[in-house]
Amino acid sequence: RLSQRLGGIAQPSLLQRRGPGSVAVGITHSEYRSEKGKATAQGRRDFPLRLEATAAGAQIADLAVPAGARGDEAYAVGTVDGTARGWARSQNVVLAHRDGRWRLVGPPRDARGRVANPTLLAVAAVPGGEGYAVGDKGAVVSLHGSSAPRLESRVTSAKLQTVDAARTRNRLVGYAGGAHGTVVRLSGGSSSLESAGSAGTTLSDLAASGGRVLAVGSGGSAGSLFERGSGDWPAVGPEVPAPADATVRLHAVAAQGGDVWVAGGRVDSHTAGAAAEQPFAAHLSGGRWTTYCSVPAALVAVAELGQPTTHSGCNQNLTPDPADSGAATDVSITAAGVMIATSRGPQLLAPGSNAFRPVPGVVGQASGSPDSSGAALALSSQGRGWAFDTQGRMARVVPAGAGSAAASAGDWQSLPWTARGKPAAVAVAPGGDRALAFGGGGGAAFGSGRWTPAGGFGFGLRDVAWAGPDRIMGLTEAGDLLRRDAGAWEIDGTPEARGVGSRLDELVKLGQALGPDKLVPGVAAGHTGAGLQALSFASADEGYAVGTGGAIERSDGKSWAHETSNTTEDLEAVAAGPAGAVAGGAHGTLLRRDDHGWHAVPEAAHLVGEQPFTAAAALPDGTFLAAAGGAILTAKGDGAWQAADVAPLALPVERMSGYRDLGDRLHVLVLVNTGADKVLLDGDRNGWKPVSVPADLRVVDAQLTGEGGRLWVMGMRGAQPVVARIQPPARTVLGSGNFLSDKSSAPIAAKGNP
Numbered sequence: 136r137l138s139q140r141l142g143g144i145a146q147p148s149l150l151q152r153r154g155p156g157s158v159a160v161g162i163t164h165s166e167y168r169s170e171k172g173k174a175t176a177q178g179r180r181d182f183p184l185r186l187e188a189t190a191a192g193a194q195i196a197d198l199a200v201p202a203g204a205r206g207d208e209a210y211a212v213g214t215v216d217g218t219a220r221g222w223a224r225s226q227n228v229v230l231a232h233r234d235g236r237w238r239l240v241g242p243p244r245d246a247r248g249r250v251a252n253p254t255l256l257a258v259a260a261v262p263g264g265e266g267y268a269v270g271d272k273g274a275v276v277s278l279h280g281s282s283a284p285r286l287e288s289r290v291t292s293a294k295l296q297t298v299d300a301a302r303t304r305n306r307l308v309g310y311a312g313g314a315h316g317t318v319v320r321l322s323g324g325s326s327s328l329e330s331a332g333s334a335g336t337t338l339s340d341l342a343a344s345g346g347r348v349l350a351v352g353s354g355g356s357a358g359s360l361f362e363r364g365s366g367d368w369p370a371v372g373p374e375v376p377a378p379a380d381a382t383v384r385l386h387a388v389a390a391q392g393g394d395v396w397v398a399g400g401r402v403d404s405h406t407a408g409a410a411a412e413q414p415f416a417a418h419l420s421g422g423r424w425t426t427y428c429s430v431p432a433a434l435v436a437v438a439e440l441g442q443p444t445t446h447s448g449c450n451q452n453l454t455p456d457p458a459d460s461g462a463a464t465d466v467s468i469t470a471a472g473v474m475i476a477t478s479r480g481p482q483l484l485a486p487g488s489n490a491f492r493p494v495p496g497v498v499g500q501a502s503g504s505p506d507s508s509g510a511a512l513a514l515s516s517q518g519r520g521w522a523f524d525t526q527g528r529m530a531r532v533v534p535a536g537a538g539s540a541a542a543s544a545g546d547w548q549s550l551p552w553t554a555r556g557k558p559a560a561v562a563v564a565p566g567g568d569r570a571l572a573f574g575g576g577g578g579a580a581f582g583s584g585r586w587t588p589a590g591g592f593g594f595g596l597r598d599v600a601w602a603g604p605d606r607i608m609g610l611t612e613a614g615d616l617l618r619r620d621a622g623a624w625e626i627d628g629t630p631e632a633r634g635v636g637s638r639l640d641e642l643v644k645l646g647q648a649l650g651p652d653k654l655v656p657g658v659a660a661g662h663t664g665a666g667l668q669a670l671s672f673a674s675a676d677e678g679y680a681v682g683t684g685g686a687i688e689r690s691d692g693k694s695w696a697h698e699t700s701n702t703t704e705d706l707e708a709v710a711a712g713p714a715g716a717v718a719g720g721a722h723g724t725l726l727r728r729d730d731h732g733w734h735a736v737p738e739a740a741h742l743v744g745e746q747p748f749t750a751a752a753a754l755p756d757g758t759f760l761a762a763a764g765g766a767i768l769t770a771k772g773d774g775a776w777q778a779a780d781v782a783p784l785a786l787p788v789e790r791m792s793g794y795r796d797l798g799d800r801l802h803v804l805v806l807v808n809t810g811a812d813k814v815l816l817d818g819d820r821n822g823w824k825p826v827s828v829p830a831d832l833r834v835v836d837a838q839l840t841g842e843g844g845r846l847w848v849m850g851m852r853g854a855q856p857v858v859a860r861i862q863p864p865a866r867t868v869l870g871s872g873n874f875l876s877d878k879s880s881a882p883i884a885a886k887g888n889p
Contacts, residue, residue: 186496712753719748
């Protein structure tokens with residue numbers, strides 16, 4: 136009652152209307168139960184879309200959703216690691232998205248059918264997959280649906296960095312633009328040169344819509360927005376108005392009907408440092424421009440007590456975040472509103488709203504960051520699609536009310552501790568009826584269908600594995616082996632390793648004093664413990680730990696013994712299974728163990744271009760997998776190693792496992808790091824599909840094992856550590872039907888603090 140009465144008191148000294156420098160705040164949270172329905176409804180109006188972390192497997196350079204796309208159809212250009220296939224290490228390829236999966240169409244091929252590798256920067260397509268990709272030195276590649284992309288003859292050496300395409304009278308026509316005002320008109324197999332602006336103009340975006348073709352550029356003296364006429368490109372009037380005492384550079388354009396939106400950056404005296412660029416956008420409708428600017432940092436802290444703040448010459452606010460520096464780099468018009476890509480993520484102007492708002496989601500700067508470039512959007516007419524940048528960050532843009540498939544396929548559980556660090560790893564017992572999860576500051580045990588607290592310590596674990604009915608093995612960040620029996624932890628390993636790592640009490644005390652984030656050895660500092668990096672157990676009486684300088688330790692279930700690796704290279708990954716064990720590490724080093732000890736796999740370094748192996752897996756049918764860079768190798772038992780029959784990747788693999796579907800086709804499950812988030816991908820020979828996890832879950836670690844082959848995923852929901860158990864991506868026929876046999880107990884792969 137008191138709060139209601141206080142809330143009803145008027146404040147006559149305050150401005151009673153919304154000032155032009157203010158930002159509308161939606162009623163998305165309610166103070167009273169009676170307001171809940173209104174808050175929910177307004178939240179959906181103001182925030183109709185959300186972001187979900189995702190990845191395509193490739194390092195995406197550009198992505199396009201065709202106008203009138205069928206379902207979730209999309210096309211992309213990017214790079215993958217082609218070393219295992221005899222391609223370039225950074226091989227440019229074309230990808231197609233359909234039914235939730237990114238499929239590798241392939242690399243461009245020249246007129247003689249040979250693989251080519253032009254640097255591709257932009258792509259455009261129409262439904263069905265016909266279109267164009269363009270890039271450096273005037274490169275033009277024509278797209279032909281599922282057929283191989285074809286490198287066309289060049290008509291210019293200018294860098295082409297934008298392209299758009301549309302069907303005109305049942306004929307595919309495209310326009311590409313770039314440096315020196317160069318425009319290339321593409322039609323069928325022919326190309327012709329045109330120009331927009333002056334020789335000093337760099338065209339950064341093109342938009343072909345409703346019979347109009349628009350282009351924006353900067354650096355020239357003949358205007359910055361152009362529209363194609365009969366072969367020429369005159370400047371569009373009225374000219375985009377720049378704020379007072381400011382200069383504007385345009386980077387993106389979108390058109391729908393008679394409306395035109397442009398996005399770019401401005402620099403004026405109000406900007407911090409008087410030199411930094413800030414986001415700018417403008418809307419042309421009915422012959423008049425409405426401009427949008429960020430609120431200058433100096434004005435954000437000003438309390439509005441009757442005097443409205445200004446927009447530094449703009450009509451409306453674009454974003455109130457003073458940290459949102461750099462230009463706005465893309466714009467898209469959809470039924471869900473107008474979306475602008477800025478360094479702090481997508482900003483949406485929803486229908487009926489008078490203010491841009493950030494698109495919510497759990498991804499970490501998925502569409503950009505202050506120090507990255509190329510934040511871009513690829514959206515359908517309904518607002519679904521992707522936000523991405525050239526640094527590898529990628530997010531799926533979905534309706535706010537859309538549920539995750541994993542939400543009904545499994546369940547998630549909040550872990551019962553408040554950790555000072557994020558969850559680090561999860562270990563699941565054979566049979567899947569018990570599990571242990573550990574992170575900085577604590578742990579949790581799963582048994583009898585529920586989670587209970589488990590003893591931990593003030594620093595995180597690099598890796599954990601179930602090593603017997605009641606035994607857990609762990610690796611600290613310093614590389615010390617720990618053993619957990621009946622709830623108690625103690626140092627383990629060979630006598631030499633225990634001598635080096637016998638500082639457990641001191642480490643615990645130091646971790647409690649500094650916190651888990653502080654107790655991580657830097658690269659320059661070297662290894663402060665035993666130096667072990669990864670561990671894996673094939674059974675309770677066979678396990679391995681590997682580390683720096685080629686160190687390998689073997690457990691027989693009772694004690695640890697040192698084994699000769701015949702290498703001094705650092706080893707980062709190990710996997711043990713029914714067919715033996717493999718270990719991998721620096722400079723393409725791959726080792727395999729048989730009855731006579733460890734032996735090098737000489738062909739491995741060549742197949743992966745001497746890149747370090749970072750993850751390995753041993754499957755129940757005797758198949759081995761090993762990942763280095765984006766290359767994935769495989770071998771069956773003691774057979775020869777070769778490129779796995781899966782599409783190549785470009786993202787670093789942190790954990791890996793695999794299975795075969797009912798058609799005996801190999802699938803590889805990987806946990807990759809996009810630079811902002813970790814994403815689980817399921818890949819086969821055709822491409823990669825993100826594994827669906829519960830909404831709002833930021834993945835940290837994962838493991839495949841247990842009854843029914845469920846996937847255990849560790850992660851964070853806000854500040855709360857959680858674990859999710861979801862159904863497998865597809866039915867399998869390995870061993871007893873599980874992803875990993877009942878003997879398998881290792882986490883999905885090697886190391887690294889998640």
